[in-house]
Amino acid sequence: MGYDVAIVGGGIIGCAIARKLARYRIRQILIEKECEVGFGTSKSNSGIIHAGHHSPADTLKGPLEWAGNQLWDKLHEELDFGFERIGELMVAWDDDQLDTLQHYRDRGESRGVPGLEIWDREQVRRAEPNLNRLVKAALHAPTAGVVNPYEVCFSLIDSARNNGLELRTDSAVVAIDDSDDGLRLQTSNGTFAARFVINCAGMYADRIAQMAGVGDFSIHARKGEEYLLDKRLVGLVKRIIFPCPTATSKGVLVIPTFDGTIMVGPTANPIEARDDLTTSAGGSEQIFSQVQQTVPGISPRDCIAEFAGLRAVADGEDFIIGPTARRGFINVAGIQSPGLTAAPAIAEMVADILRQEGLTLEPNPRFTPAVPKHVIFNDLDTAAQQQQAANDPHFARICCRCELVTEGEVLAAIRAGAETLDGIKFRTRAGMGRCQGGFCTWRCMELIAQELDVPITEVTKRGGDSWILCERDGQEAAHAD
Ligand SMILES: Cc1cc2nc3c(=O)[nH]c(=O)nc-3n(C[C@H](O)[C@H](O)[C@H](O)COP(=O)(O)OP(=O)(O)OC[C@H]3O[C@@H](n4cnc5c(N)ncnc54)[C@H](O)[C@@H]3O)c2cc1C
Known part of the structure; x- marks a missing residue:
């Protein structure tokens, strides 16, 4: 039997859409090539719920950043994940950068972001005594938060599954053709037909669109390396610290994660390979040299772990969300930052698009919003x-x-x-x-x-061939019993 909706890709975007659609009486399936959801870019990012004033107004990202930001409290109330609005400071080091702070404050205010204030040096130093004493001023945004992004993916998908979603992991979509009543997805693990297909395949969204015959955009990888610091530095800063941003990057940040660990990063380097998650000596040098100018107490010796994530950058740098020339095929592509922040608003938008495209969305009377809380x-x-x-x-x-x-x-x-x-x-x-x-x-x-x-x-580290042990020739695999 066919599905009403098939979602391709179980990152934060696919999971948020699945959870949103689980509120309605439809048959839906989420198809993910990895062995678990959230194993793409959605686990390898800075974990910031942006305050609402970072993305320009003339983009799709801009309004979705602020709309998404406002949906996180409700999501947090219903689901089981770490989230806290700790606020952010965008810091200026000279008079020229004061204009940038004002520009971001004005942008936020025009959108309705509350509480934006420019603090002078004394205020900044009182709030964050470990910042470089040469700081000139900073824009405080109390609406910024931190979240454990992988926990959100698990929680969203658990909730969607409890409310009827079918999840297929270890299943890569390899071809798309017509079915009697919509589209047929061939995967490495079976074939599925659906009236509507939502393409949320992150770094591979352009390839999925090509399979559907509507590949009129391309995705490029922009790598971001992040460095996690020892817990002895807990409390070094209380808010997320941003420099004044550039055109392609929000700059190198100091992030007190939800769990208390300080994280510094990310870099922003265009790369060719879509699966290159290596970190580098150059990346580390770049991050620590910049971050030490902001918070001199941070040292590379404090680093306990490092990772990289890939931003899925579409031509034009904006999100690509909407129906296509192929009936029933909807793109949610180019979801680079602030994709995590915007995810709940993107899910609302996709539900509206489905309605406009002819899918009846009747509320599911048995929808249960909450998931059982895990013991920590x-x-x-x-x-x-x-x-x-x-x-x-x-x-x-x-x-x-x-x-x-x-x-x-x-x-x-x-x-x-x-x-x-x-x-x-x-x-x-x-x-x-x-x-x-x-x-x-x-x-x-x-x-x-x-x-x-x-x-x-x-047993593997993260599925596929990421085994940890190998058998010696002629020796049987050991059972742990
Ligand atoms: C370093 C870094 C820092 C960031 N920091 C922030 C931040 O602080 N705040 C913020 O708001 N945003 C941030 N972002 C952006 C945010 O992480 C992304 O916008 C978001 O994770 C994108 O989610 P996604 O679901 O589109 O992609 P993904 O998480 O990559 O999910 C796509 C999924 O599709 C699957 N897939 C691909 N091809 C196929 C196929 N053929 N068949 C089946 N499945 C397939 C993949 O396996 C993957 O699981 C950051 C990004 C990076 C790289």
Whole structure:
């Protein structure tokens, strides 16, 4: 039987659209080539919910940034993910940059972004004493927030699935042709027909559009390297610190993440390969030299982990959202920054487009907005921790020492769908601390192998061929039992 809607790509955009459409009585499927959702750009970004004044008014990004920003509180209330509005400071170092601050304040105010204020040096230094004392002034935007983006993807998809979405992972769309009543998607794992196809394939959205015969745009990769710092620096800055932006980049930021770790980055370098996620000595040098001018107390020696994400940049730099010449085929492409911020507003927009294109969206009377909350052992007080451990002995065993993650939480993550080390890491934080999995990797692998009943040699870091162990010639795979 065919679907009303097939969503291609399970990043933040595909997941937000699936969750939005789960409010209606339709049959929908989300097709994702990776083994879990959120494993593309949506897990490798700065995790900022932008304040609402960063993108220009004459773009699609501009209004969607502010519209999206305002939808995050409701989403946070209903779903289970880390989010806090900590505010941001855009800092100026000289008189010329004061004009930039005013320009951004005016832009935000014309859009209705509340609370924008230009602070003088004394105000800035009082609020952020670890900033370089040469700071001239800063634009404070209290509406900016930080979020754990991978948790949002998992939470959105759990909610959509609880309300009827069918999820197909490990399934790459390889061809698109006509079906009786719409379009047929051939994937590496089966064929699916749908009246409407929503193309949210991130870095590969141009290729999916080409398969549908409407490939009139191209996507280019712009790499951003990010560096995570040791938790000893928790509290060094309380707000997100931005320099004055340039035409292609928001510049190098200092970001107090939701979990408390300080992150610095990203770079913004155009690259050819769409899958090159390497970090580089040059990138590190660039980030730390710039960031030390802003917050002199930061040193490259504090770095405990680094990663890169790829911005999917369309010709013209703006989002491409809308129906195409191929009936039923809708593009949601070129979603670079502020795509994370805008995701809930993009989902609303896509629902409107579907209505205009003829899909009836009747409310689903059984829609349940909330998802069950996961236990975060480290956040409980001692009495609650003791109670949790008494109720379930798995919570009495620590798996990740750096982040104080229990085996109970790791098992809950596997039962919620994590099949890989990264799936566990992004659901529980096991492996994200100072030792970067040196202690907990083996135990997480054992738990995956036991729960999924697979040989431990089959356990991967992030699906595909990212195995961690290999068998010696002639030796049978070890079962962890
Ligand atoms: C370094 C960096 C920092 C950023 N910081 C921020 C920020 O702080 N705030 C903000 O708002 N935005 C930020 N962004 C932008 C934001 O991360 C993106 O806009 C957003 O993640 C894009 O989501 P997406 O769902 O379009 O793409 P993705 O997350 O890449 O999802 C696309 C999905 O499609 C799947 N796919 C591809 N081809 C196929 C196929 N053939 N078949 C099936 N599935 C397929 C992929 O596997 C992937 O999972 C940042 C981006 C970068 C790179």
